[in-house]
Amino acid sequence: MLSTDLLTVGEVASRSGVAASALRYYERLGLIDAARTSGGQRRYQRHVLRRLAFIRAARNVGLSLDEIRASLAQLPEGRTPTKADWTRLSRGWRRRLDDQITALMALRDGLDSCIGCGCLSLRRCAISNPQDVAAAGGPGAAYLPKRLTADEGELHKAESTAIRV
Amino acid sequence: MLSTDLLTVGEVASRSGVAASALRYYERLGLIDAARTSGGQRRYQRHVLRRLAFIRAARNVGLSLDEIRASLAQLPEGRTPTKADWTRLSRGWRRRLDDQITALMALRDGLDSCIGCGCLSLRRCAISNPQDVAAAGGPGAAYLPKRLTADEGELHKAESTAIRV
DNA sequence: CTGGGAGTTGAAGTCAGCTTCAAGTCAAGG
DNA sequence: CCTTGACTTGAAGCTGACTTCAACTCCCAG
Numbered sequence: 216m217l218s219t220d221l222l223t224v225g226e227v228a229s230r231s232g233v234a235a236s237a238l239r240y241y242e243r244l245g246l247i248d249a250a251r252t253s254g255g256q257r258r259y260q261r262h263v264l265r266r267l268a269f270i271r272a273a274r275n276v277g278l279s280l281d282e283i284r285a286s287l288a289q290l291p292e293g294r295t296p297t298k299a300d301w302t303r304l305s306r307g308w309r310r311r312l313d314d315q316i317t318a319l320m321a322l323r324d325g326l327d328s329c330i331g332c333g334c335l336s337l338r339r340c341a342i343s344n345p346q347d348v349a350a351a352g353g354p355g356a357a358y359l360p361k362r363l364t365a366d367e368g369e370l371h372k373a374e375s376t377a378i379r380v
Numbered sequence: 381m382l383s384t385d386l387l388t389v390g391e392v393a394s395r396s397g398v399a400a401s402a403l404r405y406y407e408r409l410g411l412i413d414a415a416r417t418s419g420g421q422r423r424y425q426r427h428v429l430r431r432l433a434f435i436r437a438a439r440n441v442g443l444s445l446d447e448i449r450a451s452l453a454q455l456p457e458g459r460t461p462t463k464a465d466w467t468r469l470s471r472g473w474r475r476r477l478d479d480q481i482t483a484l485m486a487l488r489d490g491l492d493s494c495i496g497c498g499c500l501s502l503r504r505c506a507i508s509n510p511q512d513v514a515a516a517g518g519p520g521a522a523y524l525p526k527r528l529t530a531d532e533g534e535l536h537k538a539e540s541t542a543i544r545v
Numbered sequence: 546c547t548g549g550g551a552g553t554t555g556a557a558g559t560c561a562g563c564t565t566c567a568a569g570t571c572a573a574g575g
Numbered sequence: 576c577c578t579t580g581a582c583t584t585g586a587a588g589c590t591g592a593c594t595t596c597a598a599c600t601c602c603c604a605g
Contacts (some may be wrong), residue, residue: 225551235552244592254601256552256593275487303490312488316481323477325579326470367485390581400582401564408563417572421582445562 221250221258246270246284276308277315291292386415386423396432409433411449441473442480 228235240245242257247266250259266287273283286304290296296304383503393400406412407422412431414422431452438448451469455461 234594237592239553240593251596254552255554256601274592276491309488309491312484312491316484316488319477319481319484323474323481326441326474326477364562389579399564402562404583405563417571419582420584421571538559 220261222261222263224257224259227263227267229266231271233267235270241267241270241280244280244284273308276311278308278311292364308366344379385426387426387428389422389424392424392428392432396429398432398436406432406435406445409445409449411452412447428524438473443473443476509527 222230222237225233227238228232233241238257244251247259247270249259249263252258268288270280270283273286274280278286289304290300312360325353389394389400389403392398398406403412407414412424412428412435414424414428417423434452435445435448437449437524439445439541443451454469455465
């Protein structure tokens with residue numbers, strides 16, 4: 216065990232629940248950083264744990280690592296954030312969560328009405344064509360948030376994609 | 381334009397909003413199929429459009445293509461589904477949506493309490509450690525649904541991952 | 546001073562859900 | 576018959592967030 220208050224990767228990994236490989240990855244992306252021993256091994260300051268908690272929280276809210284880096288950059292000088300900082304960031308997060316929840320509830324309600332109305336043909340189905348965001352997006356991993364929360368710019372495109380059967 | 385009632389890839393693509401490349405991909409995965417002309421070109425029956433609507437609906441609910449194939453397989457013989465079929469499937473979908481919504485609302489409420497209590501340290505933070513599902517999962521694209529809706533098996537693991545700061 | 550667990554690196558692999566490419570073939574209007 | 580746009584294929588690429596691998600090097604308890 217180390218006598219200093221610096222942490223090794225292994226310690227950070229086990230304390231934070233973030234895999235060592237992920238720590239290296241985060242470091243490459245500039246989300247965290249570490250001092251080095253003369254031999255080149257990483258030594259983390261304890262405050263990295265808070266940073267990791269922040270990162271995980273943001274990931275849970277649905278932010279990409281890129282967005283998280285941007286958020287972290289807004290916290291002045293990597294200092295312990297003030298309550299104002301936190302409030303500002305979390306307001307954005309809250310809006311994001313609200314949007315996701317709204318979209319999912321709309322989908323659920325659509326599903327309910329589909330069950331009720333027996334729209335087996337699925338044409339103009341609210342589940343199949345929630346708000347014509349379905350066909351958007353280029354290459355890369357496509358997943359629920361991306362399809363439902365769509366970019367702000369796309370939200371009002373209003374070109375119906377309802378399938379003609 | 382074709383005189384028969386069979387559709388070309390282009391027609392299916394433009395009518396369904398699903399890209400031709402995606403249609404080929406779905407075919408490889410066994411989600412849809414097509415007849416062939418003597419020259420080897422695909423000719424789709426019109427009922428493929430309903431199938432595609434179904435697929436898109438399921439994707440919107442958050443099902444993977446693998447799960448969708450399983451769902452489609454439950455519809456007897458690719459026949460027009462009965463209302464009972466649809467009800468059965470959509471009940472599962474609804475549960476899924478409910479779970480996602482619940483998880484997101486819990487997260488939002490946690491966020492609110494974080495703002496209120498000013499838990500800037502983020503230790504034991506409800507956003508950072510919603511219900512210790514954060515550290516689960518192996519390689520591959522990780523995204524919100526996967527981290528929040530976790531596999532049923534994982535839901536009651538109850539091993540706290542709260543970061544000790 | 547030594548053994549071995551812990552750490553280092555860059556490169557490559559993984560997963561899902563597609564898209565893009567190159568190089569060729571088909572189909573149908575004129 | 577010819578042109579031209581639509582279609583075919585397999586292979587490779589892409590995105591994001593990592594993990595895994597191979598081949599080392601470091602650090603420290605005994």
